[in-house]
Amino acid sequence: MTQISRRSVLLNGASAAAIGLAGPLAVLPSTALAQLRDKGYYSYKIGPDIEVVSIYDGIWEAQLAEGFVQGATLEEVRKALKDGGYTGNFMPIEFAFTVVKTRGRTILVDAGTGAQLGPTAGNGSVGMQNAGITVADIDTVIISHMHPDHIWGLLEKDTNAQVMPHAEIMIGEREFRFWTDETNNASLPDSRRGHAARIQATFPEFKNVTLFGENTKDIAPGISAVAAPGHTLGHNAFHISSGDDQLMVLGDLVLTPSVFVKHPDWQVAVDMDKDAAKTTRFGMMERAVAENMTVAGYHFGFPNSGKIHRDGAGFAFVPTSA
Numbered sequence: 001m002t003q004i005s006r007r008s009v010l011l012n013g014a015s016a017a018a019i020g021l022a023g024p025l026a027v028l029p030s031t032a033l034a035q036l037r038d039k040g041y042y043s044y045k046i047g048p049d050i051e052v053v054s055i056y057d058g059i060w061e062a063q064l065a066e067g068f069v070q071g072a073t074l075e076e077v078r079k080a081l082k083d084g085g086y087t088g089n090f091m092p093i094e095f096a097f098t099v100v101k102t103r104g105r106t107i108l109v110d111a112g113t114g115a116q117l118g119p120t121a122g123n124g125s126v127g128m129q130n131a132g133i134t135v136a137d138i139d140t141v142i143i144s145h146m147h148p149d150h151i152w153g154l155l156e157k158d159t160n161a162q163v164m165p166h167a168e169i170m171i172g173e174r175e176f177r178f179w180t181d182e183t184n185n186a187s188l189p190d191s192r193r194g195h196a197a198r199i200q201a202t203f204p205e206f207k208n209v210t211l212f213g214e215n216t217k218d219i220a221p222g223i224s225a226v227a228a229p230g231h232t233l234g235h236n237a238f239h240i241s242s243g244d245d246q247l248m249v250l251g252d253l254v255l256t257p258s259v260f261v262k263h264p265d266w267q268v269a270v271d272m273d274k275d276a277a278k279t280t281r282f283g284m285m286e287r288a289v290a291e292n293m294t295v296a297g298y299h300f301g302f303p304n305s306g307k308i309h310r311d312g313a314g315f316a317f318v319p320t321s322a
């Protein structure tokens with residue numbers, strides 16, 4: 001099991017205070033971070049019974065333009081990115097999905113890009129191979145929402161055939177009903193309509209899809225759905241617990257941490273209901289602090305798990321460390 005903490009370094013107290021934290025902030029040095037991304041995975045435990053494996057799937061360097069982040073100027077966004085160790089020349093949308101091993105089952109939370117979103121994404125198969133996980137090992141796939149980078153790993157690129165026809169695919173009912181209802185297509189931006197058509201041509205025909213309601217407990221051993229609407233109308237997070245330990249897999253509730261954890265009032269253009277997303281984001285960050293739970297963000301980079309701490313008017317994400 002990879003021990004991220006062994007590669008961690010600490011900013012001194014003065015440096016931490018400069019960004020508003022009461023204590024030192026755990027970070028990974030750039031060389032260790034590059035090695036970790038090349039390896040493509042790391043694992044950790046939640047309680048005595050659950051092993052979690054984070055898989056790195058790559059990055060999309062989104063154009064940074066006025067309007068992508070709402071509630072902040074472009075220069076404010078650039079500064080937040082630089083404070084997080086990025087260049088500030090683009091919005092880094094990194095991808096990392098989660099495998100949960102519990103009670104003899106191997107459960108995939110979100111399915112990755114399927115190497116269908118450009119040359120710098122789609123590395124998840126390498127990370128899984130390095131972690132000793134095969135597609136055949138996956139018993140269940142739980143989907144936070146039906147955006148391309150979360151479900152295209154379930155579909156073959158050219159044929160739309162199922163990649164994991166043997167696995168149960170679990171999707172929130174509200175999310176599934178929205179995307180499979182053709183009458184909703186007119187409300188979507190042009191860039192999403194082709195994706196909706198792809199969903200409508202495939203998922204309703206799959207015999208291995210199971211729908212769950214909002215806040216359904218125990219959709220899998222130790223895993224419960226938590227309604228987290230805003231990014232999409234039926235977006236879900238997933239609460240995982242064992243013993244006294246808790247993990248919240250956030251999906252796309254929060255994107256790049258130095259921007260949207262630090263400034264949860266800033267809104268992102270791709271959220272379908274921005275006000276709901278803001279309310280949900282604040283509520284989840286508050287819960288993560290109050291309950292000292294570990295969180296894992298799909299777009300948090302790598303390592304993508306850690307703790308949330310209060311940081312001035314916002315919060316800070318401290319990656320997995322001792």
